[in-house]
Amino acid sequence: MPPPTIAVSFGNALLSSPRWCLRHIRHTPQWSGKWPTVSQARQLTTGSPQLEVDSPQPESPRPPRKVRTLDPTKLTPSDYVDFSARIHPSVIFVTQSSDPDDPSNTLLERTGADVTPTGFRDRRFPPNTAGFLYYHIPPYSPPLAGELRFRITPSPDPANFSEGSDLLMEHGVRWTRPLIYMADKGYTGVLRLLLQDGLVTPQLLNIAASAADTLTTTDYGRKIDFRRTALVSSFRRGFHFRVGPYNGLCMAIGTDTILKKCPKHVASFRVPVDDIRGSVQYFPFRGSMICCFEPSTLPEHAGRRVVVLRVLRLLDSDPIRPVPPPNKHEYPLSKLRPREGQLLMTMRQGKVQPWSVDVDRDTGRPATHVGMGRMLRILYENQELYGSPPEPFF
Template identity: 30%
Template structure:
């Protein structure tokens, strides 16, 4: 059964049979002699950029996204009208415009210590079109403060990202094996939300203090853990607001020799307030999440080897992907 990754709307399907993915490489339109040449899919030509590899960007790769609801990217070897369609985000399924002063360069990002299937298309906001401004710029952000990005599983599975797949392969930024692995792992997912997909420890994700944490963890398979009671007391959620958090290995001497994980609130996005009497403490930016335990308040701690629950299995995958000693 196909499962939506936290949304029943607009799907990005992945085939269950993994043999090849849609490509634009050999697409062409042939016209009879004397016939008028035309494109099969008429529409705006899109913006052509030459590369997704930062060392090779050129002034002509500079793109101004400000206030645009959609950008259609083309590359020099695009065939016919093949292009990738990108948006900033959706609210109630309506495309939202890119923020003002969003001009710069698209590029492929991969951390030096990235997990095997970790990587993403990002947008570096710069002061001008000089390639030298790339390193002085900053990544385009979402309202949560997390980076705007199209993660590799989206690129591998997304119907509208065929041209991005081709370009990443042409520039040797990804491998065919990585794309096939992504399609295999996400074959039952209809829509992928990068903000809740984790590959390793210390990756940030958004949290709502009035609900549960539900994530997708990429290991050898896809794990779907959720924590329903971290911000709950009894049957209610007495704390409102939202933030950004991350799982991290414990350095507490109390847990020496054990694989124990804490949750750190790295940022408060919407102001926190307490709406009813509670023993819970307000989450604070930069601090570990604390919970009442045996008549005292202490950091929430999860021993990932103590059980075979979905949550423990997912956290073990994050730990292993992080190559923690």
């Protein structure tokens, strides 16, 4: 986490300028009604339907990559970087000096950082990963949900930015570095540049740093793996989710709050076990998908704040497959099977029904207890402040 003096010094310099503002970069991808397959998503980011899977070779030296802005409206050809087939490409983030002995503010500060290619099988960035790093706040989300992205473009000309496509990970979701992740992971140069560009405020960085302190481990003492963490900041924002015994971690991002929860019992239910007295949690299916939370419009939920889960796309890399029950009973697997475009189903009291959470049901629990309801209430709070997208996006 960068020292507080960094944020304060940059904050004072920027706040004294009449151009100080917090920019919300809005871009809502159009919902075509059908998500691309993983192979199509991979081809969008690599130019090839296949990824190179050869053993890593020593990287040849390349000229230093220098980035002077993360604001898409200020990009120049010199901000163009090439990460193709690199394992840990280094980037130098150039900012104006905050040295009080430099009143003209002409000195430059250069801070380097390694960019990690998480989300790719061979731990390298795919071929043809050339373009611009930029900062973006997802639509209908608070500033705390901002993230660093990579836009692949056909040339170093910033005019081609809108014609490019964002770098996608193996499962078809954007490669990102969330602000809450960068707040304490050695991204000092990025944070300085965000402050200089007016994309964040010192107050926002303080909130992100405080939140990062609480997100270092899960409730079970394990270190958080952001590659397997679903970050949600609005309804209908798609995220990667795996049904089965381990679902990863889910984080809901609010205006000044981040809550985490391990949704370990999603789409599962308890069943009796033959020959013993008792029951176990049964996960009828395993596999991965892209899904999103939605406010329920079902008649049985009328007048209440209930959240459901919609399946947007099934992933070929980890297909949905049935799991035999731990007893001799038969269960309606055809009705429980996750299907694209449909709500995720489960069984309650012996009936097949959509998985759902009443966000106001656990209001009487202690503040230290973070249930799914308390976490998902953040999405309703964000909806009141920032609106809600009419269609799914990711």
